Amino acid sequence: MPSLDDLKKRISSVKSTQKITKAMKMVAAAKLRKAQESAEKGRPFSEKMNNIILNLSKSITDKDNASKFLVGSGKDNVHLCVVITADRGLCGGFNTNICRKAKNYFKDNELIKNLAPKVVEGVDKLKKWSESI
Numbered sequence: 001m002p003s004l005d006d007l008k009k010r011i012s013s014v015k016s017t018q019k020i021t022k023a024m025k026m027v028a029a030a031k032l033r034k035a036q037e038s039a040e041k042g043r044p045f046s047e048k049m050n051n052i053i054l055n056l057s058k059s060i061t062d063k064d065n066a067s068k069f070l071v072g073s074g075k076d077n078v079h080l081c082v083v084i085t086a087d088r089g090l091c092g093g094f095n096t097n098i099c100r101k102a103k104n105y106f107k108d109n110e111l112i113k114n115l116a117p118k119v120v121e122g123v124d125k126l127k128k129w130s131e132s133i
Contacts, residue, residue, distance in 0.1 A: 049084070081106070 002010075060066045083102040085095040 053082075 056070055060070055063071045081102070083098065085098050
């Protein structure tokens with residue numbers, strides 16, 4: 001049977017572990033709250049991008065002289081897909097996930113024939129993946 005001192009040490013050890021666990025939970029909650037706030041701050045940007053694309057498509061009055069990228073070719077097998085990645089540092093995982101989702105979307109829908117990436121972050125990954133498809 002453990003002595004009284006052993007029991008006291010064990011009790012203090014458990015209390016110390018509980019304090020550490022509680023502090024870790026508080027840190028995790030703060031990080032989650034910060035991530036949720038960041039995600040919500042991005043919503044206006046997403047809505048604005050959606051509005052810009054809709055306004056572009058609605059503003060076409062003369063389809064004969066408009067850019068083929070905006071009007072389309074009239075064929076269902078030609079698509080314009082715009083992939084936008086972040087341009088900030090320390091977000092490699094984020095950019096990689098966006099490029100991976102785009103790659104899977106293109107592959108699943110058999111959309112990649114000619115890939116013409118413009119100068120944006122993540123172009124290298126899209127070029128590399130387009131060669132492997």
